[in-house]
Amino acid sequence: MTRTFATIATVAALTAGTAFADAHSPSMGEGFDMLQTALMSDFEQMGIPTDTLDNLTLGQIAAIKTIVESDEEDNQKQRIEAIIANN
Numbered sequence: 347m348t349r350t351f352a353t354i355a356t357v358a359a360l361t362a363g364t365a366f367a368d369a370h371s372p373s374m375g376e377g378f379d380m381l382q383t384a385l386m387s388d389f390e391q392m393g394i395p396t397d398t399l400d401n402l403t404l405g406q407i408a409a410i411k412t413i414v415e416s417d418e419e420d421n422q423k424q425r426i427e428a429i430i431a432n433n
Contacts, residue, residue, distance in 0.1 A: 381407045388414045392423045398430050406433065 382399045385407065389396045399407070410426050 378404055378407070381411060385410060385414065392426070394423065394426060394430070398433075401433050402430065403433075406430075 381404075382402075385399060386396050389399065402410070406429050409429055413422055413425050413429075416422075
């Protein structure tokens with residue numbers, strides 16, 4: 347009986363934890379959209395057309411975000427445009 351109760355308690359805890367995580371973490375699509383939105387103003391400041399964001403993969407967006415957030419401002423725009431051109 348004690349073993350059955352422990353098993354039920356473990357399953358309930360795991361199920362509740364999963365449900366909580368699902369309710370409080372953004373889906374992959376939402377995360378992708380958030381990255382695109384975050385880069386939109388950076389693109390506008392650099393004079394890069396924002397419509398190019400729609401054609402980029404998650405990997406390309408992550409690479410561009412890394413470039414934008416880096417301390418190196420030398421040839422930042424050219425590096426970003428090279429990633430876009432390789433799409």
